[in-house]
Amino acid sequence: MAPAPSITVNNLTFAFPDGSTGLRNIGLDLPPGSRSLLIGANGAGKTTLLRLLSGKRMAPSNTVSIAGIDPFATGLEGVTYLGLEWVLNPIVRTDIAVPELLKSVGGDHYPERRDELVRILDVDLSWHLHAVSDGERRRVQLCMGLLRPWTVLLLDEITVDLDLLSRHNFLQFLKRETESRSCTIVYATHILDNLAAWPTHLVHMSLGRVKKWGEMGTFEVPPTDGGAEGNSRLGQLVLQWLREDLEERGPRRGQGAEGKAYHHMQGIGGYGLEEKK
Numbered sequence: 001m002a003p004a005p006s007i008t009v010n011n012l013t014f015a016f017p018d019g020s021t022g023l024r025n026i027g028l029d030l031p032p033g034s035r036s037l038l039i040g041a042n043g044a045g046k047t048t049l050l051r052l053l054s055g056k057r058m059a060p061s062n063t064v065s066i067a068g069i070d071p072f073a074t075g076l077e078g079v080t081y082l083g084l085e086w087v088l089n090p091i092v093r094t095d096i097a098v099p100e101l102l103k104s105v106g107g108d109h110y111p112e113r114r115d116e117l118v119r120i121l122d123v124d125l126s127w128h129l130h131a132v133s134d135g136e137r138r139r140v141q142l143c144m145g146l147l148r149p150w151t152v153l154l155l156d157e158i159t160v161d162l163d164l165l166s167r168h169n170f171l172q173f174l175k176r177e178t179e180s181r182s183c184t185i186v187y188a189t190h191i192l193d194n195l196a197a198w199p200t201h202l203v204h205m206s207l208g209r210v211k212k213w214g215e216m217g218t219f220e221v222p223p224t225d226g227g228a229e230g231n232s233r234l235g236q237l238v239l240q241w242l243r244e245d246l247e248e249r250g251p252r253r254g255q256g257a258e259g260k261a262y263h264h265m266q267g268i269g270g271y272g273l274e275e276k277k
């Protein structure tokens, strides 16, 4: 069996076309077969990093390598990125039957994988996609996206509308994949429920930087604080990280300590809010 790919990022700085900085000096070395959770507040840079890793955005040369290869330069076979634009594909809102869709992505070449995914994601083969719920549609999409045996899976929070059991089964399937064949996963998520035993590595991003990363066991979990007693240890750790990040970042523009946002809202017609003095 060929070894699983490592994911290496070396001093990656990235600017968007408008000139704003997206990522700064990112360095990572995620080992073969790892399952990394990408953690960070909204706007931290997770999607930007995943898209660069997938080769969908061009990274500066010699900054990203997957199994030793620059994914943008070669269009690396086996790298699957499942993100928001993929799930917005209008095809999956038309009157099309599930077996047809699965066939269109190569289901007949991988019948065992197809049947396993259909079972794990609890997909009904008689569904037509114009007449299913959002979560049901998402399960069909995941079946389609995971059907070909990828070697690197980059997931940008696409499990939000799965029910708890479907999400659990899906994540267990991914875990078994990394344990039974040569593959590596990076998963950006805000939903940490029942996830503590899943990752091998954590990557903490804030303001376009990787602040910390490492093996799951190397992070010190803070003591539980008031109001968060029901949290898992992972949830407690991430809560602390996000609080620190918010403190470092400070208020967003337009929401200064003097209550500028309130002034503005009152000025445009009043939302029934009392101005805070």
Ligand SMILES: Nc1ncnc2c1ncn2[C@@H]1O[C@H](COP(=O)(O)OP(=O)(O)OP(=O)(O)O)[C@@H](O)[C@H]1O
Binding pocket: 016, 017, 018, 020, 022, 040, 041, 042, 043, 044, 045, 046, 047, 048, 049
């Ligand atoms: N095309 C773009 N041009 C300029 N800035 C952008 C562009 N796309 C994203 N940004 C900015 O880059 C920052 C990082 O965005 P990104 O989508 O990577 O964050 P994220 O960590 O995935 O957030 P979320 O958790 O909300 O999905 C944000 O401040 C965003 O406004």
